Amino acid sequence: MEYRNKLVLAPMVRVGTLPFRLLAAEYGADITYGEEIIDHKLLKCERRVNDVIGSIDVVEKGTENVVFRTCHQESSRVVFQMGTSNAVRALTAAQIVCKDVAAVDINMGCPKSFSVSGGMGAALLTKPELIRDILTTLKRNLDTPITCKIRLLQSSHDTVELARRIEKTGVSAVAIHARKVADRPRDPAKWSEIADVVTALSIPVIANGDIFEHEDFERIKAATGASAVMVARGALWNASVFSPKGKRPWEVVKGEYVRKSILWDNDIKSTKHTLKEMIVHHSSLELPEGKAVIKSETLADIAYVMLIYTFLL
Ligand code: FNR
Incomplete structure:
Protein backbone atom coordinates (compact mmCIF):
# COMPACT_ATOMS: atom_id res chain seq x y z
CA MET A 1 0.00 0.00 0.00
CA GLU A 2 1.26 3.44 -0.92
CA TYR A 3 -0.01 6.29 1.26
CA ARG A 4 1.73 9.29 -0.29
CA ASN A 5 -0.69 11.87 -1.72
CA LYS A 6 -3.70 9.64 -1.34
CA LEU A 7 -7.35 10.54 -0.86
CA VAL A 8 -9.03 8.18 1.55
CA LEU A 9 -12.66 7.30 2.23
CA ALA A 10 -13.02 7.01 6.03
CA PRO A 11 -14.58 4.01 7.74
CA MET A 12 -18.29 4.62 8.35
CA VAL A 13 -20.62 2.13 10.01
CA ARG A 14 -23.61 1.22 7.82
CA VAL A 15 -22.28 3.50 5.05
CA GLY A 16 -18.96 2.06 3.91
CA THR A 17 -20.29 -1.07 2.24
CA LEU A 18 -19.22 -2.16 -1.25
CA PRO A 19 -21.42 0.17 -3.38
CA PHE A 20 -20.42 3.26 -1.44
CA ARG A 21 -16.73 2.34 -1.59
CA LEU A 22 -16.92 1.74 -5.35
CA LEU A 23 -18.76 5.04 -5.79
CA ALA A 24 -16.11 6.97 -3.83
CA ALA A 25 -13.37 5.26 -5.85
CA GLU A 26 -15.09 6.10 -9.12
CA TYR A 27 -15.00 9.77 -8.12
CA GLY A 28 -11.32 9.65 -7.15
CA ALA A 29 -10.80 8.05 -3.72
CA ASP A 30 -7.52 6.09 -3.81
CA ILE A 31 -8.06 4.08 -0.63
CA THR A 32 -11.50 3.07 0.69
CA TYR A 33 -12.14 1.81 4.23
CA GLY A 34 -15.02 -0.49 4.98
CA GLU A 35 -17.29 0.00 7.97
CA GLU A 36 -15.95 -1.25 11.30
CA ILE A 37 -16.74 -4.92 11.90
CA ILE A 38 -16.25 -6.43 15.34
CA ASP A 39 -13.93 -9.45 15.63
CA HIS A 40 -16.56 -11.51 17.52
CA LYS A 41 -18.92 -11.15 14.55
CA LEU A 42 -16.25 -12.06 12.01
CA LEU A 43 -15.35 -15.20 13.96
CA LYS A 44 -18.83 -16.57 13.25
CA CYS A 45 -18.29 -16.15 9.49
CA GLU A 46 -16.87 -17.99 6.51
CA ARG A 47 -15.60 -16.77 3.13
CA ARG A 48 -17.76 -17.55 0.11
CA VAL A 49 -17.29 -16.72 -3.57
CA ASN A 50 -20.52 -15.31 -4.98
CA ASP A 51 -20.53 -16.25 -8.68
CA VAL A 52 -23.90 -14.62 -9.29
CA ILE A 53 -22.76 -11.02 -8.76
CA GLY A 54 -18.99 -11.61 -8.86
CA SER A 55 -18.26 -10.72 -5.25
CA ILE A 56 -16.38 -12.28 -2.37
CA ASP A 57 -18.63 -12.52 0.66
CA VAL A 58 -17.92 -13.05 4.31
CA VAL A 59 -21.10 -14.69 5.51
CA GLU A 60 -22.34 -15.74 8.94
CA THR A 70 -15.89 -7.08 -1.56
CA CYS A 71 -14.84 -7.71 -5.17
CA HIS A 72 -11.63 -7.92 -7.19
CA GLN A 73 -12.16 -4.39 -8.61
CA GLU A 74 -11.32 -2.94 -5.19
CA SER A 75 -8.81 -5.49 -3.90
CA SER A 76 -5.84 -3.11 -4.21
CA ARG A 77 -7.47 -0.27 -2.24
CA VAL A 78 -10.05 -1.65 0.22
CA VAL A 79 -9.14 -1.53 3.91
CA PHE A 80 -10.92 -3.84 6.32
CA GLN A 81 -11.49 -2.08 9.64
CA MET A 82 -11.90 -4.21 12.72
CA GLY A 83 -13.05 -3.57 16.27
CA THR A 84 -11.15 -5.68 18.78
CA SER A 85 -9.78 -5.80 22.31
CA ASN A 86 -7.79 -9.01 22.02
CA ALA A 87 -4.75 -9.92 19.91
CA VAL A 88 -5.53 -13.61 19.34
CA ARG A 89 -9.14 -12.93 18.44
CA ALA A 90 -8.07 -10.10 16.12
CA LEU A 91 -5.62 -12.38 14.34
CA THR A 92 -8.06 -15.27 13.92
CA ALA A 93 -10.69 -12.86 12.58
CA ASP A 105 -7.01 -1.44 10.19
CA ILE A 106 -7.78 -1.50 13.91
CA ASN A 107 -10.32 1.02 15.19
CA MET A 108 -8.91 2.86 18.19
CA GLY A 109 -11.19 5.87 18.10
CA CYS A 110 -14.82 4.85 18.43
CA PRO A 111 -16.26 6.58 21.52
CA LYS A 112 -19.63 4.75 21.45
CA SER A 113 -20.48 2.90 24.65
CA PHE A 114 -20.87 -0.53 22.98
CA SER A 115 -17.25 -0.26 21.76
CA VAL A 116 -15.72 1.24 24.86
CA SER A 117 -17.56 -1.06 27.28
CA GLY A 118 -16.16 -4.04 25.32
CA GLY A 119 -12.63 -2.60 25.65
CA MET A 120 -12.58 -1.71 21.92
CA GLY A 121 -12.33 1.55 19.95
CA ALA A 122 -11.31 4.53 22.08
CA ALA A 123 -10.87 2.26 25.14
CA LEU A 124 -7.61 1.08 23.55
CA LEU A 125 -6.14 4.60 23.62
CA THR A 126 -5.41 4.26 27.33
CA LYS A 127 -3.90 0.77 26.97
CA PRO A 128 -0.63 1.09 25.03
CA GLU A 129 0.49 -2.43 26.03
CA LEU A 130 -2.67 -3.96 24.56
CA ILE A 131 -2.26 -1.84 21.42
CA ARG A 132 1.27 -3.18 21.07
CA ASP A 133 0.10 -6.75 21.60
CA ILE A 134 -2.65 -6.49 18.98
CA LEU A 135 -0.59 -4.70 16.34
CA THR A 136 2.57 -6.80 16.72
CA THR A 137 0.56 -10.04 16.67
CA LEU A 138 -1.13 -9.02 13.42
CA LYS A 139 2.15 -7.76 11.92
CA ARG A 140 4.06 -10.93 12.79
CA SER A 156 -0.44 16.87 22.02
CA HIS A 157 2.54 15.40 23.90
CA ASP A 158 0.48 12.32 24.88
CA THR A 159 -0.74 11.84 21.30
CA VAL A 160 2.81 12.02 19.97
CA GLU A 161 4.02 9.52 22.59
CA LEU A 162 1.26 7.06 21.71
CA VAL A 181 -12.76 11.22 22.65
CA ALA A 182 -15.09 13.67 24.42
CA ASP A 183 -15.33 16.06 21.43
CA ARG A 184 -18.56 16.19 19.45
CA PRO A 185 -18.58 16.03 15.63
CA ARG A 186 -19.47 19.76 15.55
CA ASP A 187 -16.34 20.70 17.52
CA PRO A 188 -13.64 21.86 15.12
CA ALA A 189 -10.94 19.33 14.23
CA LYS A 190 -7.52 20.31 15.61
CA TRP A 191 -5.30 19.93 12.59
CA SER A 192 -2.27 21.43 14.38
CA GLU A 193 -2.13 18.41 16.68
CA ILE A 194 -1.86 16.13 13.65
CA ALA A 195 1.11 18.23 12.52
CA ASP A 196 2.91 17.46 15.80
CA VAL A 197 2.56 13.71 15.14
CA VAL A 198 3.68 14.02 11.51
CA THR A 199 6.86 15.78 12.68
CA ALA A 200 7.60 13.00 15.17
CA LEU A 201 6.98 9.95 12.95
CA SER A 202 8.60 8.47 9.84
CA ILE A 203 5.63 6.32 8.77
CA PRO A 204 2.78 7.88 6.76
CA VAL A 205 0.12 9.76 8.73
CA ILE A 206 -3.42 9.96 7.37
CA ALA A 207 -5.11 13.20 8.46
CA ASN A 208 -8.83 13.14 9.23
CA GLY A 209 -11.37 15.72 10.34
CA ASP A 210 -13.48 18.46 8.73
CA ILE A 211 -12.68 17.93 5.05
CA MET A 230 -9.27 10.92 5.00
CA VAL A 231 -12.88 12.09 4.62
CA ALA A 232 -16.03 10.81 6.35
CA ARG A 233 -19.04 13.18 6.43
CA GLY A 234 -17.89 15.20 3.42
CA ALA A 235 -18.00 11.96 1.39
CA LEU A 236 -21.23 10.69 2.93
CA TRP A 237 -23.02 13.89 1.94
CA ASN A 238 -21.47 13.96 -1.54
CA ALA A 239 -19.08 11.19 -2.60
CA SER A 240 -17.94 13.30 -5.57
CA VAL A 241 -15.96 15.43 -3.07
CA PHE A 242 -13.05 13.25 -4.24
CA SER A 243 -13.37 14.38 -7.84
CA PRO A 244 -10.72 16.81 -9.09
CA LYS A 245 -13.36 18.06 -11.57
CA GLY A 246 -15.49 19.42 -8.73
CA LYS A 247 -18.59 18.14 -6.96
CA ARG A 248 -21.49 16.71 -8.95
CA PRO A 249 -25.06 17.61 -7.83
CA TRP A 250 -25.93 15.43 -4.83
CA GLU A 251 -29.05 14.07 -6.57
CA VAL A 252 -26.82 12.61 -9.30
CA VAL A 253 -24.53 11.03 -6.71
CA LYS A 254 -27.54 9.65 -4.84
CA GLY A 255 -28.90 8.04 -8.03
CA GLU A 256 -25.52 6.51 -8.79
CA TYR A 257 -25.32 5.15 -5.23
CA VAL A 258 -28.72 3.49 -5.53
CA ARG A 259 -27.76 2.00 -8.90
CA LYS A 260 -24.61 0.46 -7.37
CA SER A 261 -26.56 -0.74 -4.31
CA ILE A 262 -28.86 -2.67 -6.61
CA LEU A 263 -26.05 -4.03 -8.80
CA TRP A 264 -24.18 -5.32 -5.74
CA ASP A 265 -27.30 -6.45 -3.87
CA ASN A 266 -26.42 -4.27 -0.90
CA ASP A 267 -27.94 -4.78 2.53
CA ILE A 268 -31.19 -2.77 2.49
CA LYS A 269 -30.48 -1.38 5.99
CA SER A 270 -27.17 0.04 4.80
CA THR A 271 -28.67 1.55 1.64
CA LYS A 272 -31.57 3.09 3.57
CA HIS A 273 -29.33 4.49 6.27
CA THR A 274 -26.92 6.03 3.76
CA LEU A 275 -29.73 7.55 1.70
CA LYS A 276 -31.40 8.96 4.80
CA GLU A 277 -28.13 10.61 5.85
CA MET A 278 -27.80 12.18 2.40
CA ILE A 279 -31.41 13.37 2.40
CA VAL A 280 -31.27 14.79 5.95
CA HIS A 281 -28.22 16.81 5.02
CA HIS A 282 -29.46 18.20 1.70
CA SER A 283 -33.24 18.16 2.05
CA SER A 284 -35.60 16.73 4.68
CA LEU A 285 -37.00 13.37 5.70
CA GLU A 286 -40.36 15.15 6.14
CA LEU A 287 -40.68 15.66 2.38
CA PRO A 288 -42.31 12.93 0.23
CA GLU A 289 -39.02 11.44 -0.98
CA GLY A 290 -37.67 11.12 2.56
CA LYS A 291 -40.90 9.58 3.82
CA ALA A 292 -40.90 7.08 0.95
CA VAL A 293 -37.30 6.06 1.69
CA ILE A 294 -38.20 5.50 5.35
CA LYS A 295 -41.09 3.24 4.32
CA SER A 296 -38.99 1.20 1.85
CA GLU A 297 -38.40 -2.42 2.81
CA THR A 298 -36.49 -3.71 -0.21
CA LEU A 299 -34.01 -2.45 -2.80
CA ALA A 300 -36.88 -2.65 -5.31
CA ASP A 301 -38.86 -0.18 -3.15
CA ILE A 302 -35.83 2.14 -3.10
CA ALA A 303 -35.46 1.83 -6.89
CA TYR A 304 -39.10 2.85 -7.27
CA VAL A 305 -38.63 5.86 -4.97
CA MET A 306 -35.60 6.95 -6.98
CA LEU A 307 -37.46 6.50 -10.24
CA ILE A 308 -40.24 8.79 -9.08
CA TYR A 309 -38.31 11.43 -7.14
CA THR A 310 -34.91 11.56 -8.79
CA PHE A 311 -35.17 10.33 -12.36
CA LEU A 312 -38.69 11.46 -13.36
CA LEU A 313 -38.93 14.80 -11.53
C1 FNR B 1 -17.89 7.38 11.54
N1 FNR B 1 -16.60 7.21 12.06
C2 FNR B 1 -16.07 5.94 12.19
N2 FNR B 1 -14.76 5.78 12.53
C3 FNR B 1 -14.19 4.56 12.56
O1 FNR B 1 -12.99 4.44 12.84
N3 FNR B 1 -14.95 3.45 12.25
C4 FNR B 1 -16.26 3.52 11.91
O2 FNR B 1 -16.89 2.50 11.59
C5 FNR B 1 -16.87 4.81 11.90
N4 FNR B 1 -18.21 4.97 11.58
C6 FNR B 1 -18.71 6.23 11.31
C7 FNR B 1 -19.99 6.38 10.78
C8 FNR B 1 -20.45 7.64 10.42
C9 FNR B 1 -21.83 7.78 9.80
C10 FNR B 1 -19.64 8.78 10.64
C11 FNR B 1 -20.11 10.17 10.25
C12 FNR B 1 -18.39 8.65 11.21
C13 FNR B 1 -15.73 8.37 12.25
C14 FNR B 1 -15.14 8.80 10.90
O3 FNR B 1 -14.38 7.79 10.29
C15 FNR B 1 -14.27 10.07 11.05
O4 FNR B 1 -13.17 9.78 11.87
C16 FNR B 1 -15.02 11.26 11.65
O5 FNR B 1 -16.33 11.38 11.14
C17 FNR B 1 -14.27 12.57 11.38
O6 FNR B 1 -14.16 12.79 9.98
P1 FNR B 1 -15.05 13.90 9.23
O7 FNR B 1 -16.48 13.46 9.34
O8 FNR B 1 -14.82 15.21 9.97
O9 FNR B 1 -14.53 13.89 7.82
Missing part, protein backbone atom coordinates in the same frame (compact mmCIF):
# COMPACT_ATOMS: atom_id res chain seq x y z
CA LYS A 61 -22.08 -19.57 8.98
CA GLY A 62 -25.35 -21.39 8.46
CA THR A 63 -27.09 -18.23 7.22
CA GLU A 64 -27.19 -15.96 4.17
CA ASN A 65 -26.27 -12.94 6.31
CA VAL A 66 -23.46 -11.09 4.49
CA VAL A 67 -21.21 -9.37 7.03
CA PHE A 68 -18.63 -8.07 4.52
CA ARG A 69 -18.77 -8.01 0.72
CA ALA A 94 -8.28 -11.03 10.27
CA GLN A 95 -7.18 -14.35 8.72
CA ILE A 96 -10.68 -14.75 7.25
CA VAL A 97 -10.47 -11.54 5.20
CA CYS A 98 -6.82 -10.59 4.84
CA LYS A 99 -6.24 -12.25 1.44
CA ASP A 100 -9.07 -10.25 -0.14
CA VAL A 101 -8.18 -6.76 1.11
CA ALA A 102 -5.31 -4.30 0.73
CA ALA A 103 -4.87 -3.64 4.46
CA VAL A 104 -6.36 -4.39 7.86
CA ASN A 141 1.48 -13.32 11.41
CA LEU A 142 -0.02 -11.63 8.35
CA ASP A 143 1.46 -10.49 5.04
CA THR A 144 -1.25 -7.84 4.70
CA PRO A 145 -0.34 -4.25 5.74
CA ILE A 146 -1.64 -3.34 9.20
CA THR A 147 -2.72 0.16 10.23
CA CYS A 148 -4.73 1.78 12.99
CA LYS A 149 -6.96 4.82 13.40
CA ILE A 150 -6.70 6.85 16.59
CA ARG A 151 -8.09 10.05 18.09
CA LEU A 152 -6.19 12.85 19.82
CA LEU A 153 -5.30 12.34 23.48
CA GLN A 154 -5.61 14.99 26.20
CA SER A 155 -2.37 16.73 25.25
CA ALA A 163 1.89 7.49 17.98
CA ARG A 164 5.60 6.78 18.54
CA ARG A 165 4.75 3.55 20.35
CA ILE A 166 2.37 2.60 17.54
CA GLU A 167 5.06 3.26 14.93
CA LYS A 168 7.43 0.88 16.76
CA THR A 169 4.99 -2.02 16.19
CA GLY A 170 5.77 -1.86 12.46
CA VAL A 171 2.40 -0.66 11.20
CA SER A 172 2.29 0.74 7.66
CA ALA A 173 0.46 3.97 8.55
CA VAL A 174 -1.60 5.63 11.25
CA ALA A 175 -4.80 7.59 10.67
CA ILE A 176 -5.58 10.40 13.12
CA HIS A 177 -9.06 11.77 13.66
CA ALA A 178 -8.21 15.25 14.94
CA ARG A 179 -10.69 15.22 17.80
CA LYS A 180 -10.50 13.99 21.38
CA PHE A 212 -15.77 18.97 3.14
CA GLU A 213 -14.46 20.37 -0.15
CA HIS A 214 -11.83 19.26 -2.63
CA GLU A 215 -9.79 22.42 -1.79
CA ASP A 216 -9.60 21.20 1.84
CA PHE A 217 -7.36 18.31 0.74
CA GLU A 218 -4.50 20.69 -0.03
CA ARG A 219 -5.26 22.89 3.01
CA ILE A 220 -5.00 20.03 5.50
CA LYS A 221 -1.90 18.64 3.80
CA ALA A 222 -0.24 22.05 4.01
CA ALA A 223 -1.33 22.51 7.65
CA THR A 224 -0.26 19.06 8.86
CA GLY A 225 2.34 17.69 6.42
CA ALA A 226 0.30 14.45 6.39
CA SER A 227 0.83 11.93 3.58
CA ALA A 228 -2.84 11.26 2.98
CA VAL A 229 -6.22 12.80 3.73
